Amino acid sequence: MALTKVFCFYCRRLIFCWAPLGLFGIETTVRKKPMPEFKHPRPKFISFCLCKCPRCGNSDVFKYSIFNIFKFSDTNLSCANCKLTYEPEPGFFFGAMYWSYAFIVALIVTLSIAFSVFNLFDYAIYAIPVILILLLPPIFRYSRMMMLYVVYPNMYKSIFSEK
Numbered sequence: 001m002a003l004t005k006v007f008c009f010y011c012r013r014l015i016f017c018w019a020p021l022g023l024f025g026i027e028t029t030v031r032k033k034p035m036p037e038f039k040h041p042r043p044k045f046i047s048f049c050l051c052k053c054p055r056c057g058n059s060d061v062f063k064y065s066i067f068n069i070f071k072f073s074d075t076n077l078s079c080a081n082c083k084l085t086y087e088p089e090p091g092f093f094f095g096a097m098y099w100s101y102a103f104i105v106a107l108i109v110t111l112s113i114a115f116s117v118f119n120l121f122d123y124a125i126y127a128i129p130v131i132l133i134l135l136l137p138p139i140f141r142y143s144r145m146m147m148l149y150v151v152y153p154n155m156y157k158s159i160f161s162e163k
């Protein structure tokens with residue numbers, strides 16, 4: 001028998017196999033193209049801090065500056081360099097709520113300890129909410145960046161590694 005092309009629904013790819021074995025999802029020969037390697041122009045932590053693409057590190061994730069009060073949350077759809085989509089599925093960034101919650105709790109605990117150490121705890125009830133409101137844009141952006149740098153490569157390995 002000749003090799004035929006069969007789409008394997010389990011693996012979600014086109015495989016080359018013997019026709020009778022392909023009906024049962026048994027692969028005999030798989031042809032894979034090598035995945036391209038994306039080199040970051042700088043260390044990944046610096047790319048994270050600059051809000052650059054998690055795969056190539058060249059393109060901006062957000063459309064506008066962090067100082068644009070009304071549009072700081074607008075995210076680009078994909079990377080201009082490597083074409084990585086920043087939202088692989090609808091609602092992907094809902095997980096960023098957990099990251100922002102962790103950032104806010106850590107900030108409240110740190111500020112409470114700092115106000116207590118300097119004997120200014122009476123002012124903490126007014127100062128901490130003001131500080132949190134002022135830090136809303138960075139908390140929002142970096143919680144989304146945590147989703148892109150930590151969750152995206154682990155959950156969507158096939159999308160993240162292909163070109």
